[in-house]
Amino acid sequence: MNAHLQPTGSAYFITSETQEIERHTLSVLVDNEPGILARVVGLFSARGYNIESLTVSETEHGRRLSRITVVVTATPKVLVQIKLQLERLVPVHKVHDLTAEGASLERELALIKVAGSGDHRAETLRLADAFRAQIVDATVESFVFEVTGKPAKIDSFITLMQPLGLVEVVRTGLAAISRGPQSM
Amino acid sequence: MAEKMTGAEMVIQALTDQGVEHIFGYPGGAALPIYDAMFQQDFVQHILVRHEQGATHMAEGYARSTGKPGVVLVTSGPGATNAVTGLTDALMDSIPLVCITAQVPTTLIGSDAFQECDTVGITRSCTKYNYLVKRVEDLPRIMHEAFLIATTGRPGPVVIDIPKDVQFAVGEYYKPDSVTLRHQSYRPQVDGDAAAIEAAVDLMLKAERPIFYTGGGVINAGTEASEHLRELAELTGFPVTSTLMGLGAFPASHPQWMGMLGMHGTYEANLAMHDCDVMINIGARFDDRITGRVDAFSPNSRKIHVDIDPSSINKVVRVDVPIVGDCGRVLAEMVRVWRSKTNQPRTEAIAPWWAEIATWRAVNSLGYKNSDTVIKPQYAIERLYEATRKQGKDVFITTEVGQHQMWAAQHFHFDKPNRWMTSGGLGTMGYGLPAAVGVQVAHPDALVIDIAGEASVQMTMQELSTAVQYRLPIKIFILNNERMGMVRQWQDLLHGSRYAHSYSESLPDFVKLAEAYGGKGIRCENPAELDAAIAEMLDYDGPVLFDVIVEKDENCLPMIPSGKPHNEIILPDTANIGSIIDEKGRALV
């Protein structure tokens, strides 16, 4: 609390233009009820906040709680507002800014379809192995790989597959969790 | 104790259990089962409106003047969409409403059925929360939870959309306790952090140029909050100003009262805000009508901000001591902590500040040039105020939106909370007349006056018919300048006096209109006859439409133009307001 009491100068010196845009990952624990996603997404569009990625799924079936992981870009001042505005929604239990609160893990899963024959197939398999991509479907002229990891790793795998016959990509969006023993 | 009944009966039973005596509504196909259930009881009284927007503003007036939630009942489709303006208005001004909308049967939802609309989709962003009730089992809990959510924390409107088959379905009615309400996530914080309150009082104890900046939150926190505010103001000796929404929380007759602040606030209130060293914001939200240019807003002050909504804090203006909590409780704590530290107001330390304030007050920023030949709008409100003081009745004022609204805020004075009803956040023309109906329903013996503009009043004019039907003797005091005066003023200020569509043309004969509705009409255009005409209005035991023909081109001053800091306020003696705003200011609203 006392941190707030340090002189901040005053409103006079604070203008939003002086702040840099940052990218943060928020974890939002909500009641899994009809319309909840519309409520969250509607808040972002109504207030002009940017969503980079959004993942949602029920995580506690007994209590019918869903966890939404949302990646946003905004200035630090707006990031605080986003968190407070989310917390104001009736079915929202908790909002954590994982980026601001310390070390966290971020993972994404992608299914990637590559078609081709001959040398390309061999090269494709070598790269898949290097990225620890699993083959989840194979025909004589195609593979479907499952890759998990940081979004950047998936990005590079996709780039490498491009010349080798990349056909289709689907990604889950980000799942994120804090490191250490605490829960959100 | 559970009891078997239909969904429609549950609605009425829940309203009864919530102590709701009046609801404002309009029937239609999808709402008929609820209307039928209402017909068979007489605790909940229904006021039949003429347009659903009227119902929402009536409920707002009812709520704001009583501190109780206002309740609305409308049918599906157009009934629901007509309610949207009032819901948004209530959201912006934090007014507790529960609005029941009927819906087509669940089996037809999504089929573009007759009078179907996506009510929860449409109202999601203009309510504090909304529900679509899909099963009758959920209805009792939802009804009661809706009242809890509407009235606690930062109050606001809640919509309950009830399909017709759910109204017919039979289920068990029960009264849930607060623990079995489903949303365990809803936990508004009411008690302020003790350390923060302590820190705030310490700042106040060192202040040399302090000011209380109070808002609608003090009114929402109940009448005790206003008492605590007065106590704290007197303990400290600090000056008090308020937003439009907070008028009445601190008595206007009190020597420490500075008048309203903001775009049309007094010179002394705005300059004191600009020059203060400690600002104590109680239940206000640094709205753009208050701050003007944010980067030049009160540049040298330490700021304390008390608000029940954490997202209001640091949203617009960065503050030094944030306190999340109910204004009433925090004010009571501030009083206690101040007393524990001293038993003296800071009279001596702040004497130079009061002396400076006195020089600003001497400017008499609400002054105007009166006339013998034409009624000045300010004069009309002054005379109305004087006349109502002699009535010995409790007086409630509602307004429409425009110049008349600002003149009412400046020249009518309120010594008690809940007596002033106006659309602040949304600025909804057409609010005042139905709001007055709602206030009069709640206070049948009070004097209820809508201070109106001739343009605004035509937006919800038909509710005069409601007033006549229920014998509600509201007075509609129209300051008729044959202009959308506020629009005309901005066109003078920003658009080279090119008056694009800001004339009120083809006005009705308001006297005949009043008579056609079964009310009384009065017209007055001579300043010498005004007092007698006001007396005639007040003496009449029924609704009156009073057409006061006023000066057409009067500007509402003082004014801080958009994009300007507080110390660049335009005073009444400014002849040409057209040359004041630069290109950048022109783009602001």
Ligand SMILES: Cc1ncc(C[n+]2csc(CCOP(=O)(O)OP(=O)(O)O)c2C)c(N)n1
């Ligand atoms: C529903 C709605 N539409 C438009 C406006 C924009 N507006 C603000 S004030 C005003 C003119 C009001 O005219 P009148 O009621 O005659 O009041 P006056 O300013 O003349 O006192 C208008 C059009 C509004 N506030 N609300």
Ligand SMILES: [Mg+2]
């Ligand atoms: Mg007018």
